[in-house]
Amino acid sequence: MNRIHKKLEEDKKLLSIYFTAGYPDLEDTVPIIERLQNNGVDMIEIGLPFSDPLADGPTIQESSTKALKNGMTTKKLFEQLKDIRETVHIPLIIMGYFNPMMQYGVEAFCAKCAEIGIDGLIIPDLPVDVYEEEYKALFEKYGLSNVFLITPQTSDERIRFIDSVSDGFIYMVSSASVTGAKNTFGDVQTQYFERVDQLQLKNPQIVGFGISNKDTFNAATKLAKGAIIGSAFIKTLNSKGIDGIEEFVKSIR
Amino acid sequence: MSYHVNEKGYYGEFGGAFIPEMLYPNVEELRQQYLKVMDEPSFKEEFNQLLKDYVGRPSPLYFAKRMSEKYGTKIYLKREDLNHTGAHKINNTIGQILMAKRLGKTRIIAETGAGQHGVATATVCALMGLECIVYMGEIDIARQAPNVARMKMLGAEVRPALSGSRTLKDATNEAIRDWINNPVNTHYIIGSAIGPHPYPDMVTRFQSVISAEIKTQLKEKEGRENPDYVVACIGGGSNAAGTFYHFLDEEEVGIIAVEAAGKGVHSGESAATSVLGHKGIIHGCKTLLMQTDDGQITEPYSISAGLDYPGVGPMHSHLYATGRAEFKAITDAEAMKAGLELCKLEGIIPAIETSHALAIFENTKFKPDDIVVVALSGRGDKDLNTYIDYFGL
Numbered sequence A: 001m002n003r004i005h006k007k008l009e010e011d012k013k014l015l016s017i018y019f020t021a022g023y024p025d026l027e028d029t030v031p032i033i034e035r036l037q038n039n040g041v042d043m044i045e046i047g048l049p050f051s052d053p054l055a056d057g058p059t060i061q062e063s064s065t066k067a068l069k070n071g072m073t074t075k076k077l078f079e080q081l082k083d084i085r086e087t088v089h090i091p092l093i094i095m096g097y098f099n100p101m102m103q104y105g106v107e108a109f110c111a112k113c114a115e116i117g118i119d120g121l122i123i124p125d126l127p128v129d130v131y132e133e134e135y136k137a138l139f140e141k142y143g144l145s146n147v148f149l150i151t152p153q154t155s156d157e158r159i160r161f162i163d164s165v166s167d168g169f170i171y172m173v174s175s176a177s178v179t180g181a182k183n184t185f186g187d188v189q190t191q192y193f194e195r196v197d198q199l200q201l202k203n204p205q206i207v208g209f210g211i212s213n214k215d216t217f218n219a220a221t222k223l224a225k226g227a228i229i230g231s232a233f234i235k236t237l238n239s240k241g242i243d244g245i246e247e248f249v250k251s252i253r
Numbered sequence B: 001m002s003y004h005v006n007e008k009g010y011y012g013e014f015g016g017a018f019i020p021e022m023l024y025p026n027v028e029e030l031r032q033q034y035l036k037v038m039d040e041p042s043f044k045e046e047f048n049q050l051l052k053d054y055v056g057r058p059s060p061l062y063f064a065k066r067m068s069e070k071y072g073t074k075i076y077l078k079r080e081d082l083n084h085t086g087a088h089k090i091n092n093t094i095g096q097i098l099m100a101k102r103l104g105k106t107r108i109i110a111e112t113g114a115g116q117h118g119v120a121t122a123t124v125c126a127l128m129g130l131e132c133i134v135y136m137g138e139i140d141i142a143r144q145a146p147n148v149a150r151m152k153m154l155g156a157e158v159r160p161a162l163s164g165s166r167t168l169k170d171a172t173n174e175a176i177r178d179w180i181n182n183p184v185n186t187h188y189i190i191g192s193a194i195g196p197h198p199y200p201d202m203v204t205r206f207q208s209v210i211s212a213e214i215k216t217q218l219k220e221k222e223g224r225e226n227p228d229y230v231v232a233c234i235g236g237g238s239n240a241a242g243t244f245y246h247f248l249d250e251e252e253v254g255i256i257a258v259e260a261a262g263k264g265v266h267s268g269e270s271a272a273t274s275v276l277g278h279k280g281i282i283h284g285c286k287t288l289l290m291q292t293d294d295g296q297i298t299e300p301y302s303i304s305a306g307l308d309y310p311g312v313g314p315m316h317s318h319l320y321a322t323g324r325a326e327f328k329a330i331t332d333a334e335a336m337k338a339g340l341e342l343c344k345l346e347g348i349i350p351a352i353e354t355s356h357a358l359a360i361f362e363n364t365k366f367k368p369d370d371i372v373v374v375a376l377s378g379r380g381d382k383d384l385n386t387y388i389d390y391f392g393l
């Protein structure tokens, strides 16, 4: 049982924040994590920047480009996070594309995550069938939860399959889109949230993509266990820097 | 040894479908349907009819007499440059537009670098009356103005890719993002033998008409179906895949793939992926690609926009890894010289991509009775400005 499992047992809706490591400044990674925790955020997705983030909209693309320009690398991120567990106790998840992990060496990457105290990974372009066949045993050996995405287009049958392979939570992508902040959810989202809720999955669901404010957070967590905010948070970092974190988190709940 | 895709979508260790879950329903639908659809008699009939009446196939297999004399071997040119829209790209877009229609799609997206694939896609969309959106890097839009105008005249919307390095790889990212955002009515016509399975295999099959025709035509001209060598340039690898396809299992046929060395393989400005690349994931498939030690995809360079791609299709990575194909790298200067030479020797102005394939004769020794078939993948009209600037014409 890792920190993610324990957190999911808490009797509350979880607020999770995504940010791109190395943005706005290279050395902001650790201060951002500490401030998010200190302002009551439940879980953090640390984005490992990639040159070609296929599933991301302009905000995360730009933060990734900037982070890479700032000098962020996989090695650098691991160095920055080396002592993170001395100050941070909430679940930490690394979210990144598969190619940089492959080049680092998938096993070496998992081992390093375990050593630092990373609890899970979200790898949007590592499909569930490849994971199950080639990497599941490895992730389990290092105690890492791997989190999969589902979308409004995902069939019930496939959602059940993903549920069976998942260990932790299911990342429920709110709409058929790349990442990016939206201000409201429509009927399509509501129906989808209800459909998934009725499946009674073994893993709780956390909604992501398009959560930007209190309203979307509340709408998303009516049925789901929690929600993840990414682009809207990065926009805040962009305009107000890390001093904007407290106000941002308070505005959500 | 198999050089064909297996049921899981791999060529040896290369290929697969490394896609976000958002793309799964579309890619899975295509995977389940593509072979079935391509096998339907009505599909075959429509495809072949359009290739004949609209594209102008079969394209001639032309014996290049003066060039053969100069290099002391028998050189045949497979004239894909004579196709409608001026390159092999249309073979694939005709196939994919018919596929899209069978799948009930009403909106077409594509990526383009030089604009050849964009033009070929805009053309078939006009032919079928379907909405067409072509993503093109902002930098390529500026340097390929005539093709941008062609696409617009054909009714397509050209959307600039503003992210990353603003060239072909970023246009491909934008097209993929568009597909994520429009999962129901849209088909993505990929322009080369790249992308997640089943794209590399589907594109290869549509382009394989090139090698099918070579066999028949060579039999007529030389009394044998198999040449000693087939030669093609490689960007993502679609004209090469089509030219090699029916010879892959004919071990007596030598396969030569020609990459762009840019200003020199190790100059830092090159697109010679087989030499400079490492196994990784680009645009949804596992293949050789140019990247940093940290796994960030790097920007290639070639004077020819169509070869300016940081990866090669997974089939070609497999042909390289197994040694089935010999890979050669040709610099800008060698290609430009060979392009001009073809003009003077044979009265054919080739695309600069194609000129790379033509340039191998300068440094490759063939026997006098060897039969070497080169894919003349496209004509040089689109490259006139580059030729003019380069040679000060």
Ligand SMILES: Cc1ncc(COP(=O)(O)O)c(C=O)c1O
Residues within 6 Å of the ligand: B087, B088, B113, B114, B115, B116, B117, B191, B192, B193, B233, B234, B235, B236, B237, B238, B239, B240, B305, B306, B307, B351, B353, B354, B377, B378, B379
């Ligand atoms: C004439 C021509 N040849 C070759 C290529 C390279 O593409 P591929 O490797 O897919 O054949 C292009 C691409 O634009 C082209 O226009």
